[in-house]
Amino acid sequence: MDLTTVTIEWYIALSAILFTIGALGVLLRRDAIIIFMSVELMLNSANLLLVAFAHHLGDATGQVLVFFVMTVAAAEVAVGLALIVAIFQSKKSIDISEVNLLKG
Amino acid sequence: MNAFGLAPLLLVFPMIGVIFNGWFGYRFVRADAKVGEKWAGFFSTGMALLSFVIAVLIWVSLLNDHHSHIIPLFDWFNIQGGLFRIQWAFQLDTLSSTMLLVITGVGSLIHIYAIGYMHGDKEFARFFSYLNLFLFFMIILVTGSSYLMLFVGWEGVGLCSFLLIGFWFDKPDGVGWANSMAARKAFVANRVGDFAMILAMCLTFWVFGTMDYEPVFESAIEMFKAGEEVVLPWGTYSLGAVLKWITFLFLVGAAGKSAQIPLFIWLPDAMAGPTPVSALIHAATMVTSGIYLITRSNVLFEIVRASGDSGHLFGNISTPDLVAIVGALTALYAGLVAFTQNDVKKVLAYSTVSQLGFMIAAVGMGSYIAGMFHLITHAFFKALLFMGSGSIIHGMEHGHHHLHDHHDDHHGDDHGEHPGEDHHDDFDPQDMRTMGGLRHKMPTTFWTYMVGSLALAGIFPLAGFWSKDEILATVADNPDQGAVFTFVGWTLTIAAFCTAFYMTRQVKMVFFGEGRHEAVEHVPESNGYMTFPLVVLAIAVIFAGAINFPKIEFGGGEQAYAGVLAAVAPAEEEEAGLIPTLALEHWLEHSIESYYLTNKADPPVLEMPHWPTTLNFRVAIQSSIIAIAAIVLGWLFYSGWSKEEPFAKDRLEAIPVVGSVWLFFQSLPFDRLMINGWVETIFKPMAALSERLDWDFWHDYVHNNLIRDSFISVADVLSNAVDPDGVDGVVNGTGKLIGAFSTQLRRIQTGNVGNYALSLFIGVTVLVVYFIFAS
Numbered sequence: 001m002d003l004t005t006v007t008i009e010w011y012i013a014l015s016a017i018l019f020t021i022g023a024l025g026v027l028l029r030r031d032a033i034i035i036f037m038s039v040e041l042m043l044n045s046a047n048l049l050l051v052a053f054a055h056h057l058g059d060a061t062g063q064v065l066v067f068f069v070m071t072v073a074a075a076e077v078a079v080g081l082a083l084i085v086a087i088f089q090s091k092k093s094i095d096i097s098e099v100n101l102l103k104g
Numbered sequence: 105m106n107a108f109g110l111a112p113l114l115l116v117f118p119m120i121g122v123i124f125n126g127w128f129g130y131r132f133v134r135a136d137a138k139v140g141e142k143w144a145g146f147f148s149t150g151m152a153l154l155s156f157v158i159a160v161l162i163w164v165s166l167l168n169d170h171h172s173h174i175i176p177l178f179d180w181f182n183i184q185g186g187l188f189r190i191q192w193a194f195q196l197d198t199l200s201s202t203m204l205l206v207i208t209g210v211g212s213l214i215h216i217y218a219i220g221y222m223h224g225d226k227e228f229a230r231f232f233s234y235l236n237l238f239l240f241f242m243i244i245l246v247t248g249s250s251y252l253m254l255f256v257g258w259e260g261v262g263l264c265s266f267l268l269i270g271f272w273f274d275k276p277d278g279v280g281w282a283n284s285m286a287a288r289k290a291f292v293a294n295r296v297g298d299f300a301m302i303l304a305m306c307l308t309f310w311v312f313g314t315m316d317y318e319p320v321f322e323s324a325i326e327m328f329k330a331g332e333e334v335v336l337p338w339g340t341y342s343l344g345a346v347l348k349w350i351t352f353l354f355l356v357g358a359a360g361k362s363a364q365i366p367l368f369i370w371l372p373d374a375m376a377g378p379t380p381v382s383a384l385i386h387a388a389t390m391v392t393s394g395i396y397l398i399t400r401s402n403v404l405f406e407i408v409r410a411s412g413d414s415g416h417l418f419g420n421i422s423t424p425d426l427v428a429i430v431g432a433l434t435a436l437y438a439g440l441v442a443f444t445q446n447d448v449k450k451v452l453a454y455s456t457v458s459q460l461g462f463m464i465a466a467v468g469m470g471s472y473i474a475g476m477f478h479l480i481t482h483a484f485f486k487a488l489l490f491m492g493s494g495s496i497i498h499g500m501e502h503g504h505h506h507l508h509d510h511h512d513d514h515h516g517d518d519h520g521e522h523p524g525e526d527h528h529d530d531f532d533p534q535d536m537r538t539m540g541g542l543r544h545k546m547p548t549t550f551w552t553y554m555v556g557s558l559a560l561a562g563i564f565p566l567a568g569f570w571s572k573d574e575i576l577a578t579v580a581d582n583p584d585q586g587a588v589f590t591f592v593g594w595t596l597t598i599a600a601f602c603t604a605f606y607m608t609r610q611v612k613m614v615f616f617g618e619g620r621h622e623a624v625e626h627v628p629e630s631n632g633y634m635t636f637p638l639v640v641l642a643i644a645v646i647f648a649g650a651i652n653f654p655k656i657e658f659g660g661g662e663q664a665y666a667g668v669l670a671a672v673a674p675a676e677e678e679e680a681g682l683i684p685t686l687a688l689e690h691w692l693e694h695s696i697e698s699y700y701l702t703n704k705a706d707p708p709v710l711e712m713p714h715w716p717t718t719l720n721f722r723v724a725i726q727s728s729i730i731a732i733a734a735i736v737l738g739w740l741f742y743s744g745w746s747k748e749e750p751f752a753k754d755r756l757e758a759i760p761v762v763g764s765v766w767l768f769f770q771s772l773p774f775d776r777l778m779i780n781g782w783v784e785t786i787f788k789p790m791a792a793l794s795e796r797l798d799w800d801f802w803h804d805y806v807h808n809n810l811i812r813d814s815f816i817s818v819a820d821v822l823s824n825a826v827d828p829d830g831v832d833g834v835v836n837g838t839g840k841l842i843g844a845f846s847t848q849l850r851r852i853q854t855g856n857v858g859n860y861a862l863s864l865f866i867g868v869t870v871l872v873v874y875f876i877f878a879s
Contacts, residue, residue, distance in 0.1 A: 023865060096856075096857045099857065100854065102855040
């Protein structure tokens with residue numbers, strides 16, 4: 001395998017690593033901001049893959065889709081940060097283990 | 105073009121009247137008595153008149169076509185493909201048409217009369233509602249095409265009779281109680297007859313398999329011709345032996361409804377009802393349904409008569425003979441009791457019982473036309489007399505009220521010895537002893553009453569003369585019929601004497617002499633609503649004899665009376681020439697099958713006695729002499745009743761031997777026999793039986809041991825085992841199970857976002873893996 005040439009496999013591997021880091025971050029961390037960043041990481045791993053495949057397959061559809069994803073991510077950030085601010089104002093903390101009102 | 109299809113309207117109109125007055129009329133009367141009475145009264149009367157119009161249309165149609173017409177409405181019962189099928193159907197023939205005309209015609213007049221009579225009664229609308237209901241049921245009774253339909257009407261008129269006798273059940277001072285007791289007595293006495301009717305119907309159905317008149321009569325005749333025997337579950341009998349019991353039960357039923365011995369005791373008490381009721385129900389229509397029943401069933405009765413030995417109930421008395429004997433004895437007994445009554449309506453009540461006895465005797469002798477003829481004329485003159493008596497009572501009440509007001513106005517300067525409790529308080533407006541001299545006060549009532557009572561007494565040429573004579577002539581024209589006819593003939597002749605005598609007594613006491621009470625001075629004539637029907641009926645009574653004039657034949661055995669005959673005959677011949685003779689007979693014979701089977705069949709199937717067709721001069725003159733003698737005797741006996749002593753001994757009571765007989769009859773021996781003797785005798789052992797056997801033994805055993813104990817043990821199991829363990833277990837167990845499950849289930853709801861995210865992640869992963877490998 002020619003390590004100097006960056007093939008599609010590289011992109012897939014990087015995307016998988018990024019996604020795994022993001023998923024683990026969401027599942028394991030307690031700080032809301034970190035979780036938020038991890039979500040962004042997962043979104044961007046998907047974006048990376050979309051762009052890579054678009055390039056690889058010579059089809060612009062994937063690249064167009066990335067813009068949509070980024071738009072949605074921006075909107076999500078706005079809503080999510082607002083929620084975090086609201087939680088912080090009532091709890092004086094953004095540790096999500098303390099937010100357990102849904103406990104049965 | 106005929107009007108038979110209109111028959112259902114006969115029932116529709118009275119029912120509309122019932123509904124109108126039952127639902128709206130009383131509100132109108134309550135809102136405004138004057139206007140409301142007009143509405144209620146005229147509406148009801150209009151409905152009765154419309155029924156009369158329909159009855160006339162049907163009559164006109166029957167004039168062109170004498171046959172019986174069956175108008176079916178719908179199936180009432182229809183079980184197992186016609187095994188038991190009763191149709192709700194009208195049978196329109198000459199007999200039912202005749203009854204319809206009498207019921208709706210006299211009924212309409214009495215409705216008009218009642219508008220005047222019931223004026224001021226707060227239950228005005230209820231009264232008219234009942235009257236229309238009565239017409240409804242009476243029309244069912246006479247138009248039904250089967251015994252069951254007849255029974256519907258039979259029970260219905262009994263109910264209306266009960267309701268109307270007890271109409272004033274809420275009068276104060278125990279009067280209302282007495283009224284409702286009278287109503288109950290009527291109902292219970294009728295029940296005995298009704299029970300016999302039910303048995304008769306069951307037996308009829310058993311033997312013939314149907315209750316419709318025509319199939320029953322046809323198969324009865326076929327069986328009689330063929331000499332077939334009747335097979336009943338417990339044995340085989342000849343047709344005559346079965347029919348004699350059916351007809352005997354019919355007689356008991358008729359005795360209840362038509363007030364014959366031994367069940368007549370209710371009719372005199374029924375006078376507690378308002379007078380229009382007495383006129384309509386207890387004189388003209390309902391009480392004649394027994395005669396209608398026997399006339400309708402003439403074939404069955406005549407088969408019994410023709411059956412010889414097997415038709416004999418006891419000795420050599422067959423059922424028709426028994427009918428005649430019962431009728432004659434009732435006629436005589438009630439006639440004798442009527443002598444002793446001082447209540448103006450009670451006299452007429454016993455007179456009605458007596459005249460019903462004449463009719464029953466006539467139909468018992470097979471002279472169905474004479475019975476129906478007397479039924480019609482009696483409906484006219486007895487309705488007239490009752491309404492006249494109502495007018496008298498009304499007048500006496502008015503006079504008495506006037507007297508009271510007068511006294512109250514001048515209380516201070518009047519006698520004033522007994523203020524507040526003078527003798528007027530126990531004034532009875534129906535007591536003939538306090539009347540007298542009313543002919544000047546109430547001229548219309550007086551003249552119409554005279555026509556009615558002369559007709560009842562049987563004076564030529566009024567209606568009662570012709571009809572009563574036809575009954576008596578039946579005896580004379582059938583010399584070969586044996587001892588029963590002779591006995592009935594003599595009994596009826598004596599009863600006719602009684603009739604003329606007690607009517608003279610009544611007329612003399614009420615209208616002649618001088619007033620024996622101050623109230624008489626203030627009696628007004630009744631209003632137009634009341635006098636109009638009186639005048640109409642009086643005219644009807646004068647001419648009603650024309651519906652069945654006998655033929656006049658000269659010579660033969662009548663030579664002995666040649667002199668008298670010459671004086672009477674020209675007038676009669678002229679009348680007979682103008683009006684067709686025997687109109688009613690030619691009309692009704694189409695409905696009386698026995699007539700054809702006796703006279704037109706070859707060889708004759710039945711042996712019905714002859715119907716009198718020619719005027720029997722011997723009977724006519726004999727009964728005229730008897731009637732005139734009775735009137736003269738009555739007049740002499742009751743002249744000069746003292747004004748000072750109105751409550752002195754009755755003139756007959758004052759005579760040594762006659763007086764004790766008079767007192768005997770005044771004490772109502774038959775009522776005592778029935779109430780104290782029969783009812784007590786039956787009642788005591790029955791009460792003992794019911795207390796011993798029913799209460800102590802069977803009642804206690806059944807109730808305590810069988811019903812209560814088994815109930816308790818079952819209930820014990822149910823309440824201590826089934827309910828806590830079974831029902832509660834299921835219900836509570838379900839609840840507990842769900843509680844336990846949800847306790848476990850809630851543990852997965854941690855509230856921790858990470859957990860939710862993890863489960864989401866796992867879920868997505870599982871799905872992704874599934875889709876990858878599945879495709």
